[in-house]
Structures are given as C-alpha cells and as structure tokens.
Amino acid sequence: MATRHGTMSTERPERYAKQLAGHWARRGSTAQEEGATVIRFDTGQRVVLRPGEGVLDVEASVPADGDADRFAEVVADHLERFGQRDELHVVWDA
Template sequence: MTTVNGTMATDRPERYARQLVSHWSERGPVADEAGATVQRWHTGQVLVLRPADGALEVEVTVPEGDDAARFAQVVKAHLERFGQREELNLVWHV
C-alpha cells in the first residue's frame, strides 16, 4: 500500500469531509474512526479525512501497483472545487 498525506486550511473541515464522501457514496462504505471520516473504496483505495483546528488533514492510500499521485490529484481537485469560493488549496506533504 502507498500512502500520501496532505493538509487543506479551512474553517469548515467537517463540511468538506462530509461533502467529499457523500459525493463518492457509491465508491465504498464510510465510517467514523477515532474522529476521522474513513471511506474504503471497493477498488482498494482508502480515504481518511481528519478535521483539525483550522484544517482538514487528508490521507489517501492505494493498493500496490496503483498510482497514488493520480488518486491524490483526484481528491485534491474535488476538494478544491467544492471550496472554490474560499480558494482552498490542498497541499500534499512530501
């Protein structure tokens, strides 16, 4: 499994976490795990969204052989589009 972590500054992290997993509701089940919203896709990807003080912490994991950078870019594009009025920017940590 390959994991990529990032942070998106926002005053409404819970809202964007809910909106993203709701948008992808058919991709896989969603659970609340230790304060994080976790979605496990039927295709093996895992999305973890942790609301923090003034930010949404994002973790994406893909099975070996999948393109983690591509999946991370899809997550980034969706979150930034949902928050375009706030000019949100998801920054991936290297």
C-alpha cells in the same frame, strides 16, 4: 498500500469531509473512525479525512500496484472544487 499525506486550510473542515464522503458514498463505504471520516472504495483505494482546528488533514492511499500521486490529485481536485468559493487548496507533503 502507498499513501500520500496532505493538508487543506479551512475554517470548515468537517463540512468538506462530510461533502466528499457523501459524494463518493456509492463507490464504496464510509465510516466515522476515531474522529476521522474514512472512505473505502470497492477498488481498494482509501481516503482518511481528519478535521482539526482550521485544517483538514487528508490521507490518500492506494493498493501497492496503484498510483498514489494520481489518486491524491483526484482527491485534491474534488476537495478544491467543493471549496472553490473559499479558494481552498490541498498541500501534499513532499
């Protein structure tokens, strides 16, 4: 799998993890694993959201033949839209 890692500064990381999981629940499965929210899509993509102190760690993965950069942008677009009032932004590692 190809994976992108990022962070989103927020005082409510659990809220945004839960909101994204609920939004995408019908496209696959969601689970709580070792303190993280894991969303697995039927098409093979995976999102792992780890709430921390003032931050939401985001991991966006795609199968080897997928476009990790594009999928990461889709994940970021959703999180940023949910956090629009708080002017939230996902920052991806280089």
